[in-house]
Amino acid sequence: MRACINNQQIRHHNKCVILELLYRQKRANKSTLARLAQISIPAVSNILQELESEKRVVNIDDESQTRGHSSGTWLIAPEGDWTLCLNVTPTSIECQVANACLSPKGEFEYLQIDAPTPQALLSEIEKCWHRHRKLWPGRTINLALAIHGQVDPVTDVSQTMPQAPWTTPVEVKYLLEEKLGIRVMVDNDCVMLALAEKWQNNSQERDFCVINVDYGIGSSFVINEQIYRGSLYGSGQIGHTIVNPDGVVCDCGRYGCLETVASL
Numbered sequence: 001m002r003a004c005i006n007n008q009q010i011r012h013h014n015k016c017v018i019l020e021l022l023y024r025q026k027r028a029n030k031s032t033l034a035r036l037a038q039i040s041i042p043a044v045s046n047i048l049q050e051l052e053s054e055k056r057v058v059n060i061d062d063e064s065q066t067r068g069h070s071s072g073t074w075l076i077a078p079e080g081d082w083t084l085c086l087n088v089t090p091t092s093i094e095c096q097v098a099n100a101c102l103s104p105k106g107e108f109e110y111l112q113i114d115a116p117t118p119q120a121l122l123s124e125i126e127k128c129w130h131r132h133r134k135l136w137p138g139r140t141i142n143l144a145l146a147i148h149g150q151v152d153p154v155t156d157v158s159q160t161m162p163q164a165p166w167t168t169p170v171e172v173k174y175l176l177e178e179k180l181g182i183r184v185m186v187d188n189d190c191v192m193l194a195l196a197e198k199w200q201n202n203s204q205e206r207d208f209c210v211i212n213v214d215y216g217i218g219s220s221f222v223i224n225e226q227i228y229r230g231s232l233y234g235s236g237q238i239g240h241t242i243v244n245p246d247g248v249v250c251d252c253g254r255y256g257c258l259e260t261v262a263s264l
Contacts (some may be wrong), residue, residue, distance in 0.1 A: 011047075014039055018047050019076070022057060023102060023199055027075040048074055054079065067141065076101045081140045084132050084249060086125060087189060088147050090115045090164040095128055102199065118170040122179075129180060142183040143176060146192035148216065150234055156186040159233075162216055162251045190236050191227055196218035212237070216251075217259040239263065 017037045022028060025036075030048065034041045051057040061072030080100030087094035095109040111128070115121035125145070133141055149161035156173030176184045187195075193210045211219045217239030221228040228235050239259035240252050245257025 015047050015051065018044065018051065019056070020074050022074060024204070026101070027060070027073050029073050033074070036126070049114075065111065080135065081142055081183075083142050083144050085144045086128065086146065087192075088121070088125065090121060090161065093124060093128055094131055094181055095132070097132055097136065105153065116165055118166055118168070121164075121170075122172070122175055122205060125176065126179060129182075140182070141184070143180070144185045144192070145172060145187075146189040147172065147186060148189045148214075148218070150232075150237075151186060151188045151191075151193075152189055153219060153229065156184070158186070188218070188220070188233075190218040190220040191229075194222050194227060198222060215259075215263055217263050 014037065017039075018033055021036050025032070028036075028046045030041055033048075034044045037044065048057060048059075052059065056077055057074050058077045059072040060075055078099055078101050082100065082105065083098050085096045085098055091113060093109075093111045093113055095111065097105045099105050111122045113121075113125075116123055118196055125143070128166055129141065130141060133139070147158050147161065149159070149164075150159040152159055155171070158170040158172050160167070161170075173184045173186045176182075190210060190212050193212055194208075197208065205222075206225050207223050209219055210220050211217070219236040220237045221235060240250065240254065240257045241260065242254060242256045243258050244256035248260050249255055250257035250260050
């Protein structure tokens with residue numbers, strides 16, 4: 001029984017690896033996937049057949065009749081769910097729709113908003129989603145929210161949002177999923193930048209850091225291809241490193257933080 005469970009875990013892991021490679025490479029044949037994943041071509045064939053039956057990948061060589069489409073090229077199925085990606089602050093929302101292959105659809109938008117309360121901010125997000133759903137009728141459009149400040153990645157709760165006029169946590173994921181009936185993903189804006197760099201950059205660096213300089217300064221670290229969050233999910237808050245103990249007061253309440261002298 002233990003061996004069966006382990007085999008299932010290995011198969012699930014290999015499926016995730018193949019999907020990750022297809023997202024990064026956009027398209028690849030079986031030999032390329034086997035080489036990059038460091039698993040055998042027969043194993044790749046079985047995984048691709050399973051993913052194809054789940055309608056998660058497609059083969060673009062329609063004339064191939066061999067088992068596993070050995071001569072074909074594979075890619076993520078483009079007809080899967082789309083995602084409305086939002087970069088959210090209390091004063092603005094940046095919008096971009098992406099299809100199942102993570103390719104942009106439609107135009108990038110920048111919207112100025114006035115959100116004096118959490119309810120007002122959620123309302124602006126809902127209006128943005130409804131507008132894009134009308135632009136793409138018949139599509140399932142989920143939400144991915146990049147929110148500045150501290151976000152709990154386990155509960156998807158916005159714990160603190162600097163420059164917002166409120167100080168209470170906001171259950172962003174739960175409230176939006178209940179209201180809209182879709183899947184909602186929430187994380188810190190710098191973490192989302194790091195994930196975008198990981199998935200969209202073909203350099204395949206295993207360790208790197210992204211730095212976001214705006215009205216604040218944030219960062220996110222990727223170590224061994226995984227987001228490093230720290231014990232309190234605040235590992236990237238370099239803007240609140242004190243560089244001048246006698247400096248001006250920061251929004252966080254301390255004096256002389258980096259972002260009081262170096263942010264935009």
